[in-house]
């Protein structure tokens with residue numbers, strides 16, 4: 169059956185077809201939809217792990233038990249999971265194991281654009297790079313077979329462009345029946361202490377050599393011999409762009425890119441006059457092919473930054489002296505007012521940062537919706553490095569004594585459970601003068617509303633115990649803790665000021681549900697009394713999409729505001745900053761009738 | 763149809779750009795063509811600009827339309843037509859909803875402002891957009907959500923695909939009780955110019 173599937177959905181269907189029974193992940197754009205799609209398929213188990221390291225460790229366990237296993241994450245997740253992965257290639261697998269790395273060239277929604285193909289090589293994992301949804305679907309099954317045959321975890325690496333593009337896929341109606349192999353004690357394979365790790369490392373090199381031999385004849389590599397003046401070696405989505413821009417050239421399109429099929433590359437290079445390497449980000453293929461002594465170019469034209477879009481590639485090909493089928497036009501965009509993403513109406517993060525702004529502080533941030541508070545108009549997040557970094561960053565600043573203001577860390581609930589707890593241990597152990605605010609909206613909002621150990625639900629929709637953040641904080645040794653509703657801005661402001669006076673770490677748990685996930689919340693919208701509004705703009709500076717300026721001017725000559733009743737959730741943050749008290753709920757009688 | 767057709771659909775988060783591009787892609791595949799649809803939807807929920815590339819034809823490689831290579835630009839909002847106009851060329855068609863959505867953060871902007879008339883702005887730079895009063899028509903029909911279907915109706919006039927395929931695909935995507943209304947909205951969109 170032909171289906172239009174995104175790359176993420178294709179991975180999920182492909183895994184199901186190949187008999188994967190066990191999948192785990194921590195959400196992260198652009199990989200999140202893989203597990204969401206997989207969890208809806210019959211006869212499987214799928215879960216959210218607290219972070220990527222745990223996901224890989226659980227996946228290793230599932231593979232040890234002999235189940236075909238899928239673990240998915242965004243590119244930076246692989247950094248978190250690097251420790252188990254680097255040794256997992258030594259032990260190898262029992263049930264086939266696929267690691268999905270969803271990279272994000274152009275940083276559409278990430279803090280960096282690292283190229284994880286290098287990770288595959290670093291750890292010694294065979295690497296597959298699909299170029300459309302059909303290949304994503306097919307490569308999962310192929311990868312699992314490769315994994316079981318060569319006793320190795322296999323990485324399937326693709327990018328945002330593939331993850332979020334829909335193309336046609338031939339979907340099988342039935343899943344393969346793969347029996348559970350069962351765990352067998354084998355200390356030489358599974359206990360990586362030096363005495364066993366040393367021989368396993370040697371064995372890893374042998375296993376990789378076997379994969380390399382297979383790569384030479386693998387059906388995942390395709391050769392299209394056309395005009396032999398130019399031969400292009402490429403992989404992944406860039407193949408699609410270059411195939412269209414140079415319709416007459418010869419192509420070696422690699423699907424299995426680590427270990428590289430040396431002989432095949434030499435043969436191809438020998439048959440063409442000029443070799444061009446087209447790849448996004450790092451010169452992963454190019455450096456290795458140059459090391460084979462093959463003359464080739466690529467990065468000097470394409471560069472190492474961002475996504476290789478068709479127009480960028482067309483420019484690069486012209487620079488290389490070629491004639492792409494599409495002549496890159498240099499029409500600059502017309503100036504258009506930008507639409508930066510903003511916190512949603514009713515989002516409690518707006519309240520927290522409005523209060524922080526009032527008290528004044530240096531605020532070390534983390535990753536989540538609240539990172540948007542770094543931008544105007546709130547501008548109250550002053551750093552963002554990686555998930556879980558906020559508390560450590562704040563401790564470092566406080567200990568080095570480099571800030572004259574109160575030092576605050578802000579971290580979301582999902583991020584705190586992902587990698588914030590160890591930071592808090594550090595703050596307690598070394599008695600740092602920091603205030604840690606846990607922004608608890610009881611969901612992983614940034615990535616589209618996934619459950620986590622604090623929400624009371626699993627990915628499969630069953631109930632789960634709800635971990636209590638206050639208990640965690642107290643058990644690591646936090647003595648000063650406030651648990652409050654940030655929408656009560658006065659209480660939050662007082663707690664902040666009190667926490668700044670404390671010697672040692674303090675925690676404020678700011679609890680208020682996300683307005684979008686798991687269900688959209690809305691109360692009675694507020695209204696602006698045009699008689700009272702003086703156009704001062706204080707409400708506009710909380711940055712809410714529901715507040716709009718009007719054409720009507722106040723006595724001071726400033727535009728008065730109005731509130732969009734469809735968007736307003738009645739959260740009252742704007743009312744809190746309104747000096748003339750112009751923002752209120754509609755008259756009480758109406759409220760009671762509603 | 764031998765060549766690949768490129769349709770760029772743009773708008774603001776929440777307007778239904780992605781759904782419309784899904785429908786177009788499905789229509790193309792039902793008509794027996796290869797099709798690809800691509801967008802990045804990281805922050806769409808949060809009021810950002812949204813764009814979706816749809817390409818279809820006998821065989822499609824690239825999932826992205828190159829700058830200057832869109833055959834049709836369909837804008838769900840007028841300023842978004844301005845933002846993406848450079849994806850078109852002199853032979854392209856620009857269809858834009860006669861709707862102005864001013865971003866909340868507009869008051870922060872020092873230089874650029876929201877133009878009084880985005881359509882005039884386009885003309886000044888040598889682009890012409892056909893004005894589709896989709897929101898007005900939707901209001902006349904009594905449901906603002908129909909704007910989406912009206913815009914698809916307007917788009918359908920410029921594509922060589924039988925009307926029945928469009929209607930079947932749309933019907934499968936909308937609530938049962940609004941099927942008749944959506945049919946009417948689609949026809950009004952087709953006749954909007």
Ligand SMILES: Cc1ncc(C[n+]2csc(CCOP(=O)(O)OP(=O)(O)O)c2C)c(N)n1
Nearest residue numbers: 196245535536537580581582583612613614
């Ligand atoms: C290592 C790693 N994994 C995943 C992500 C993707 N990601 C960014 S923020 C975030 C979690 C946000 O949830 P939370 O901390 O609860 O804040 P909220 O968005 O709900 O405000 C995730 C999963 C990432 N950036 N890095």
